[in-house]
Amino acid sequence: MNTTTACPALFIAAPASGQGKTTIVAALARLHTRLGRRVRVFKCGPDFLDPQIHRVAAGADCYNLDLWMCGEADGAWRLAAAARESDLILVEGVMGLYDGEPSGAEIAARFGLPILAVINGASMAATFGAIAHGLKHYRPGTNLVGALANRVAGERHAELLRAGLPADIDWYGSLARDADSALPERHLGLLPAGEIAELDARLDRLADLLAPTAAATLPPPLDFSRIAASRAPAIAGLLAGRRIAVARDAAFCFLYPANLDCLRALGATLVFFSPLAGEALPDCDAVWLPGGYPELHGERLAAQSALWSALAAHVAAGKPLLAECGGMMTLFAGITDGDGRRHAMAGLLPGEIFMQRRLAALGMCAARLPVAAGEATADDELRGHSFHYSRAETPLTPFARALRADGRPGEAIYRQQRLTASYMHFYFPSNPRAAAQLFLP
Incomplete structure (x- = not known):
């Protein structure tokens, strides 16, 4: 277990909703957990459903990050607390990288988190690299370090996608299309974790599919001690005995x-x-x-x-x-x-x-x-x-x-x-x- 506030971390973003961020975050969480690492996952925005999936994938509660609803100080101390007790922090963004107020790009920048882009690679080749390049350079200073392809058709397809990446963006692997591991949805989003049949088996299958292509090494540690308000605020016992x-x-x-x-x-x-x-x-x-x-x-x-x-x-x-x-x-x-x-x-x-x-x-x-x-x-x-x-x-x-x-x-x-x-x-x-x-x- 990590006892300092230095911990590897990644902010998982995408060009748009529906690219597979939740699936990739859950797969990464389960993959690294199976490697013996203690993983903590956060979800941007007010979502209730994705965090339920991540809790099962990582074996620990998934907390929300939002600069308006939760506040920057709330996010800062929760990230610092996670860093002290884990080996990897994954933060799932919301919508597209630059969508919303504040956007995922702004949240990542506020906490100094490197960004991993998840891009649906179906029906494309070199354009995959163009999208990754655009995400990185659309706004100067965006710390996009890597890209991961989702819904690839096979090894040859993955090679084409990887070859199109510019030199300043690392390849983080790919996940093949697989109906058996898909996470079902309804009108408010994904199904609650408790309603997904054989969720653990689905998560293990996702980790199995990702493992051969994804780097097992971790990104460099981030020192979260640089974040102000890195301890939980004191709360009076107003409900003591209730x-x-x-x-x-x-x-x-x-x-x-x-x-x-x-x-x-x-x-x-x-x-x-x-x-x-x-x-x-x-x-x-x-x-x-x-x-x-x-x-x-x-x-x-x-x-x-x-x-x-x-x-x-x-x-x-x-x-x-x-x-x-x-x-x-x-x-x-x-x-x-x-x-x-x-x-x-x-x-x-x-x-x-x-x-x-x-x-x-x-x-x-x-x-x-x-x-x-x-x-x-x-x-x-x-x-x-x-x-x-x-x-x-x-x-x-x-x-x-x-x-x-x-x-x-x-x-x-x-x-x-x-x-x-x-x-x-x-x-x-x-x-x-x-x-x-x-x-x-």
């Missing part, structure tokens, strides 16, 4: 590991339960229903009348309940799924949820949530994001409204007694004190 029941199963699977860590750092004890399995609400002081896919499990959730009654009693007793996105959807009277079938839900909130084929909302957002009377201030701000295909029809008046990153109005936030519900997914480490207020009476 038990928080957290729903966690296929219907409630959108959980940032950083959020769980934050609640524990605040002093809370977390107890997990599965609504889909019919598990009773644990004895607790507060409840958290995170997002997920309740619309895919409507019949099973509709049968959980005992849980809905327990949650109603919990709220009536003045105890806190936080419901995010999918969690909020289950608290309305019913969910009508994509096939037009209605499933009765908890009925703690008046109104109905309707699934639609068109994306309803996507983007970063921030919310200021006052606990007592008075205007909220910047000290009350929690950052996060929203991403959903459903809409809520409700007579409820929002308690507050999140703002998008550009300042436009965003998701409604509802409050009834100590029940807080919204389509917004909160990133608790962005403001641990404000996050704690969601779980206090």
Whole structure:
């Protein structure tokens, strides 16, 4: 195990979405893990799904990096902490290398990470090198060190792709097209790791396919001690002695590991339960229903009348309940799924949820949530994001409204007694004190 903050690291980028970044990162993580190395993986942006794959591939939690939602200091200390306990750090970018605000190129530059370009090599030869060259030289100072070809047709094809690379970009190997190891998707992205059949076998097959062409040697170590704020910030024990029941199963699977860590750092004890399995609400002081896919499990959730009654009693007793996105959807009277079938839900909130084929909302957002009377201030701000295909029809008046990153109005936030519900997914480490207020009476 590495005991310093010097550790090899790569930022995995691509010309666009759909090039296979997640597949390559997972394959590299599994390959190096099998070589006896301790690998830590990060994912740029607010993604919940890719990190689940990487956790299985590397055998360790995958944390998010985002300069707006998470903040630069949050990313800095998490990278430094990973460097102290691992032999390789892999950071998966988002979209194309120069897409977004901030872009992957900006994130890599901010943390001094060398970039490995993943390029779909299907149906091309020398153009592979042209794309790699363009990615490196489009913006001066971009530290793109290598390229890896995905979806190649065979050894001869890989040789053609490699031959087209310019001298200042190293060849990092290739991955052949292989239907048996493909990672399945649905409307919000990849399937959750727990739903992918034989995921470990798929990851091993990806590592097997990559191993003959990928260099087993590591890039030079980076000294992460140069990063400011390289230690976790001190967090007051505002939730000391409190038990928080957290729903966690296929219907409630959108959980940032950083959020769980934050609640524990605040002093809370977390107890997990599965609504889909019919598990009773644990004895607790507060409840958290995170997002997920309740619309895919409507019949099973509709049968959980005992849980809905327990949650109603919990709220009536003045105890806190936080419901995010999918969690909020289950608290309305019913969910009508994509096939037009209605499933009765908890009925703690008046109104109905309707699934639609068109994306309803996507983007970063921030919310200021006052606990007592008075205007909220910047000290009350929690950052996060929203991403959903459903809409809520409700007579409820929002308690507050999140703002998008550009300042436009965003998701409604509802409050009834100590029940807080919204389509917004909160990133608790962005403001641990404000996050704690969601779980206090």
